[in-house]
Amino acid sequence: MAPATRLDALNDLPISAFRAKLWPHTDSRFNLFGPTDQESWRLSLRSSDGISQSELMDCFKLLHHSSAADYRASADGWHPVKKRREMRLLDMKYILLGRSELWYPEVEEMCLPVYGFMSFMLTEEDGIEVVYCYEIHLEESVRGRGVGKRLMGLLEEVGRKAEVKKAMLTVFKRNKAAVHFYERLGYEEDEFSPRPKKLRNGIVKELDYMIMSKSLVSGVKNHDEGRQRKRKAG
Numbered sequence: 001m002a003p004a005t006r007l008d009a010l011n012d013l014p015i016s017a018f019r020a021k022l023w024p025h026t027d028s029r030f031n032l033f034g035p036t037d038q039e040s041w042r043l044s045l046r047s048s049d050g051i052s053q054s055e056l057m058d059c060f061k062l063l064h065h066s067s068a069a070d071y072r073a074s075a076d077g078w079h080p081v082k083k084r085r086e087m088r089l090l091d092m093k094y095i096l097l098g099r100s101e102l103w104y105p106e107v108e109e110m111c112l113p114v115y116g117f118m119s120f121m122l123t124e125e126d127g128i129e130v131v132y133c134y135e136i137h138l139e140e141s142v143r144g145r146g147v148g149k150r151l152m153g154l155l156e157e158v159g160r161k162a163e164v165k166k167a168m169l170t171v172f173k174r175n176k177a178a179v180h181f182y183e184r185l186g187y188e189e190d191e192f193s194p195r196p197k198k199l200r201n202g203i204v205k206e207l208d209y210m211i212m213s214k215s216l217v218s219g220v221k222n223h224d225e226g227r228q229r230k231r232k233a234g
C-alpha cells in the first residue's frame with residue numbers, strides 16, 4: 001500500500017535509506033574526556049526494530065533511573081509496560097551512545113552498554129509536521145560534556161533535512177535541569193502546550209508537564225506556524 005503522507009514515506013524507508021537521506025554526514029566518533037580519550041565514543045542511528053533486546057533494556061534502565069520518579073509524581077503515573085510498548089513503536093528512531101572499543105563492527109546493531117540515547121519520530125502535531133523527541137537520557141558520568149547538545153543538534157538536523165517545521169518534546173515541569181537545558185538550546189513552551197485549567201470551584205489546576213518546541217524554519221518563530229495554519233484554515 002502506498003504511504004499516506006510525505007512523512008509516512010520517510011518513516012517507511014529502510015534505516016540505511018533513512019540514514020542516507022536524513023542523517024547529517026558527521027563523523028560519529030568523538031572524545032568526551034580530553035585528548036587521551038580520543039575518538040572513544042560513537043553515536044549510531046537505528047530503527048526501533050533494529051535495536052536489540054539488550055540495547056532496549058539498557059535504554060529502559062537509563063530512562064527508569066532518570067525519570068521514573070517524575071512519572072510517579074505525575075497525574076498519569078508510571079506505567080513501565082506501556083512505556084516499553086511505546087519504545088517499540090514502528091516509526092521510532094534511536095540514536096545510541098556507546099564506547100567505540102565496545103562496538104562490534106561485524107554486528108552493526110551491537111552497542112553495549114548503552115551510555116545514553118535519544119528516541120525520536122517524524123510525525124504531525126496539531127496539523128504541523130515536526131520531529132518529536134520522545135526521550136533523551138544520559139548516564140550520569142557522561143552528562144555536562146555536550147552530548148545532550150550534540151544529540152539535540154542531530155535531531156534538529158534530521159528535522160531540517162526532512163523539511164519539518166519544528167523540533168518538539170514533552171518535559172515534566174519539575175525536571176528543572178531538563179527545562180533549563182532545553183531553554184539553553186532555544187526551546188520555548190509551544191503554543192499548543194496545554195495551559196493551566198480553572199476548575200468550577202475557582203482553583204487553578206497546574207499541569208505537571210509542558211510541550212516545548214523550536215522552529216526549524218529560518219526566520220520563522222514557533223508561534224508564527226500556528227498563526228499561518230489558522231489563517232490558511234480560516
Ligand SMILES: CC(C)(COP(=O)(O)OP(=O)(O)OC[C@H]1O[C@@H](n2cnc3c(N)ncnc32)[C@H](O)[C@@H]1OP(=O)(O)O)[C@@H](O)C(=O)NCCC(=O)NCCS
Nearest residue numbers: 066136137138143144145146147148149177178180181184
Ligand atoms: C538533560 C540532559 C540530556 C542534558 O545533556 P548534557 O549532555 O548533560 O547537557 P550538555 O552538556 O549538552 O549541555 C548543553 C547546554 O545545556 C546546559 N545545561 C545542561 N544541563 C543543565 C542543567 N542541569 N541546568 C542548567 N543548564 C544545563 C549546559 O550548561 C549547556 O549550555 P552551554 O551550551 O551554554 O554551555 C542530561 O543531563 C540527562 O540525561 N539528564 C537526565 C535525563 C533527563 O532528565 N532527560 C530529559 C527528559 S525530558
